Amino acid sequence: EAERIKQCKGRVHALKDEPHVPRVWLPNENSPGLAMTRAFGDFCLKDYGVIAVPEITHRQLTSRDQFIVLATDGVWEVLSNQEVVNIVSSAPSPAAAARIVVESAVSAWKRKFPTSKVDDCAVVCLYLNEEDNNGQPS
Structure with a gap:
């Protein structure tokens, strides 16, 4: 995910007070700091690698799932x-x-x-x- 952002000239880094949360930033601005690389409707970062294509995983539901x-x-x-x-x-x-x-x-x-x-x-x-x-x- 981070590599795709970097290839599209976006930047990925975390804030000092949240080192465990990598964020997506515009190439020359300290904004917007999106905490994900896949999002619907994020027009600001779509040219910098943020995509709306979901990452899909499958999980078998059980009787315990509510x-x-x-x-x-x-x-x-x-x-x-x-x-x-x-x-x-x-x-x-x-x-x-x-x-x-x-x-x-x-x-x-x-x-x-x-x-x-x-x-x-x-x-x-x-x-x-x-x-x-x-x-x-x-």
């Missing part, structure tokens, strides 16, 4: 996979799960990056069975 969460980068930048699982698992209803994840992400943004604008946070929770997480029919 839901799938689709979320924008604004959510994943501030909440871990486990934090999202915990939020969705404890949500009072499927209808509330996505809203609570978004609210948690927005709160985390304000706490972690108080001087930055909150990135877009959108979530879809897809439940894989006909009962919600409290054992009630959905």
Whole structure:
């Protein structure tokens, strides 16, 4: 991924306070600092190697799998996979799960990056069975 960005004249490096998060930057500007190399609608970096073609992996679902969460980068930048699982698992209803994840992400943004604008946070929770997480029919 990083090699593709560099071949397209983009830059990849992490911020000092987040050394574990490589980001994509314009060739001659310290912006935008996108924390992924594949994104829908990122027109600013599309000429510098950021692509919308998804990386696809397959995972066999099991009876233990309860839901799938689709979320924008604004959510994943501030909440871990486990934090999202915990939020969705404890949500009072499927209808509330996505809203609570978004609210948690927005709160985390304000706490972690108080001087930055909150990135877009959108979530879809897809439940894989006909009962919600409290054992009630959905």
